[in-house]
Amino acid sequence: MCGIAGSVALRGGPPTDGATLRRMTSALAHRGPDAAGHLVRDGVALGFRRLAFVDLAGGDQPMTTPDGAVAMVCNGEVYDHEALRAGLRARGHRFRSRCDVEVLLHLYEEEGPDLLHRVDGQFALVLHDRRRDRVLLARDRTGIAPLYWTVTGDHLVFGSEVKALLEHPGVAREVDLVGLDQVLTFPGLVAPRTMFRGVRSLPAGHLLDIRGGTVRETRWWDLDYPGADADGPDRPVDPAEAEAHADTLRDLLRTAVRRRLRADVPVGFYLSGGLDSSLIGALATEAAPGTASFSVTFPDAPIDESGFQRAVATKIGSRHHEAPFSPADLAAGLEQMVRHAEMPVKESYNVCSLALSALARQEGVSAVLSGEGADELFGGYVGYRFDRLGRGPLHSGDPLRDALEDEVRTRLWGSADVFYERRYHAWREEKAALLSPAVRAAGADCLAHPVVDPAMLAGRPPVHRRSYLDVALRLSEHLLADHGDRMAMANSVETRYPFLDRDVVEFARTLPTRFKVGPAGEKLVVKQAARGLVPPEVVDREKYGFRAPGSPHLLRAAPDLVGDLLAPDRIRRQGFFDPATVAALRSRYLGDGFDVHPHFDDDLLMVVITFGILLDAFGLADHG
Numbered sequence: 001m002c003g004i005a006g007s008v009a010l011r012g013g014p015p016t017d018g019a020t021l022r023r024m025t026s027a028l029a030h031r032g033p034d035a036a037g038h039l040v041r042d043g044v045a046l047g048f049r050r051l052a053f054v055d056l057a058g059g060d061q062p063m064t065t066p067d068g069a070v071a072m073v074c075n076g077e078v079y080d081h082e083a084l085r086a087g088l089r090a091r092g093h094r095f096r097s098r099c100d101v102e103v104l105l106h107l108y109e110e111e112g113p114d115l116l117h118r119v120d121g122q123f124a125l126v127l128h129d130r131r132r133d134r135v136l137l138a139r140d141r142t143g144i145a146p147l148y149w150t151v152t153g154d155h156l157v158f159g160s161e162v163k164a165l166l167e168h169p170g171v172a173r174e175v176d177l178v179g180l181d182q183v184l185t186f187p188g189l190v191a192p193r194t195m196f197r198g199v200r201s202l203p204a205g206h207l208l209d210i211r212g213g214t215v216r217e218t219r220w221w222d223l224d225y226p227g228a229d230a231d232g233p234d235r236p237v238d239p240a241e242a243e244a245h246a247d248t249l250r251d252l253l254r255t256a257v258r259r260r261l262r263a264d265v266p267v268g269f270y271l272s273g274g275l276d277s278s279l280i281g282a283l284a285t286e287a288a289p290g291t292a293s294f295s296v297t298f299p300d301a302p303i304d305e306s307g308f309q310r311a312v313a314t315k316i317g318s319r320h321h322e323a324p325f326s327p328a329d330l331a332a333g334l335e336q337m338v339r340h341a342e343m344p345v346k347e348s349y350n351v352c353s354l355a356l357s358a359l360a361r362q363e364g365v366s367a368v369l370s371g372e373g374a375d376e377l378f379g380g381y382v383g384y385r386f387d388r389l390g391r392g393p394l395h396s397g398d399p400l401r402d403a404l405e406d407e408v409r410t411r412l413w414g415s416a417d418v419f420y421e422r423r424y425h426a427w428r429e430e431k432a433a434l435l436s437p438a439v440r441a442a443g444a445d446c447l448a449h450p451v452v453d454p455a456m457l458a459g460r461p462p463v464h465r466r467s468y469l470d471v472a473l474r475l476s477e478h479l480l481a482d483h484g485d486r487m488a489m490a491n492s493v494e495t496r497y498p499f500l501d502r503d504v505v506e507f508a509r510t511l512p513t514r515f516k517v518g519p520a521g522e523k524l525v526v527k528q529a530a531r532g533l534v535p536p537e538v539v540d541r542e543k544y545g546f547r548a549p550g551s552p553h554l555l556r557a558a559p560d561l562v563g564d565l566l567a568p569d570r571i572r573r574q575g576f577f578d579p580a581t582v583a584a585l586r587s588r589y590l591g592d593g594f595d596v597h598p599h600f601d602d603d604l605l606m607v608v609i610t611f612g613i614l615l616d617a618f619g620l621a622d623h624g
Helices: 018-026 081-090 102-118 177-185 239-261 275-287 306-316 327-341 349-362 374-378 382-388 399-413 424-432 437-442 462-489 502-510 524-530 551-557 559-565 568-574 579-589 604-618
Strands: 003-009 035-041 044-050 070-078 121-129 134-139 148-152 155-159 206-211 214-219 267-270 292-297 319-324 367-369 494-496
Touching: 003 018, 003 070, 003 121, 018 035, 018 044, 035 070, 044 070, 044 121, 070 102, 081 102, 102 121, 102 134, 102 206, 177 424, 177 437, 177 604, 239 275, 239 367, 239 502, 239 524, 267 275, 275 306, 275 367, 275 374, 275 524, 292 306, 292 349, 306 319, 319 349, 327 349, 327 462, 327 551, 327 604, 349 367, 349 462, 374 462, 374 502, 374 524, 382 462, 399 424, 462 494, 551 559, 551 579, 551 604, 559 604, 568 579, 568 604, 579 604
Parallel strands: 267 292, 267 367, 292 319, 367 494
Antiparallel strands: 003 044, 003 155, 035 044, 070 121, 121 134, 134 206, 148 155, 206 214
């Protein structure tokens, strides 16, 4: 992918000046080191940084139609562009390049915004139609490509990362307190919230339509699960039917992988040692023998997966590369990670992702395939099994607390019977102790309003409800964003996700839940699809999420850095957290043998540390 930035004058005012546009695109140089382009016309400013993959000599942007009526910048890939191009040529369209995203311009001429439904890809696009005085901003179905925007004065300003928007003089540098509360409460930020007050993340599957100075946001795609399992979740799994579904999934993934390997530059894949990345790697080396694989290894045996990684690499014949990682590396990469993530984090594995993309780039690889999406679409987390068996911890046994918890869940999800991740009322009380009195008084409570459309949960089976929430709350703005896109593009590497292929997502949407989760475990159809391609010890191992050293390791590995960030005077001056609570957490985390499990515990001190780095990196104002 690449980097886009620019602005739209909303009420007939002058366009953003060329110098500002160049500063905005320069802030994204890491996303596109190969070329830069700028176009200012009719109050619209379009800026582009290119990371070249297809038609290296002819795919620069901004692009226009042959008559110049429609101009576009697009960060992303169109994986079915060859078939789309053939149809467009047959209908008389003339192309200027082989670049995949050029088909979007011509599809727009035929279909307007409906072009989005035709495309299998990952993209954030901005398109200016001067004949209709119309500007469109759109983001792909699952939110692989990022797109941020804000309105300042008479301008709508947009960019692939918030740092590009901050180069515009009208964009303020203030913390969004609800965004901070989301980071403490959910897996990460939830679109449209960001950590920057007034800056919005265009949610996955959404479109901005700007006409006559009016901005209208609509959803053009959603993960609309069937209302119920047609044949019931408790029906026994027929082995022949399971094998047929596995064959279908394998074929769909095979096509998705082959499409994502197409490029005029080398493409590799990440290999964690788990099921999903191993299956993608097996299909990649099947299509292109000797494809490069990249893994992180740790000196700490309980979190090191190098044995599984090497077993897979040996079986599938990849050219395997390893990035050794230690707590000292965590401290060394923490500030760079936060600058690119543009948010505080609860886990340190983003720094490991930085090391992976740096290794890929060092080896001459510009794009990598990854296994994200399988857990969310095919029931890969342990919570799916609890939901399937009806064992979710809905209530504590305390009538008053349970009533308050029911109230929160009803407001968030539309039903008190939906349990996701934690008891939110109890957590609201716990996290309040971490926040300063001024922040608590501001009332920035992310639990006060729904964060998803409750209608998309109503009447769905528990597995589908959890899947919808995982995609909305975990995948788009966290795993694909701060963990995926930002950490890869920091080193000019693009990530591609075969499990998020349009046809694979549709298959997952309609697959009966008994083929996803059952008494025997999670991701049943994915495991079946992987048999014979992936070593059996990887197929049959228990789910093991990627882990990395947490803040207790950081306290010992970087006492000077952490000591400064956690100093009581600094915490008090910044005004976001309670100094006494932070000091108590630090003392507890330094205790002998204490550690934080990244999948079952909240590393609150990591949030405080990385939030402090965020304030410094972007010059964000203190609170109060």
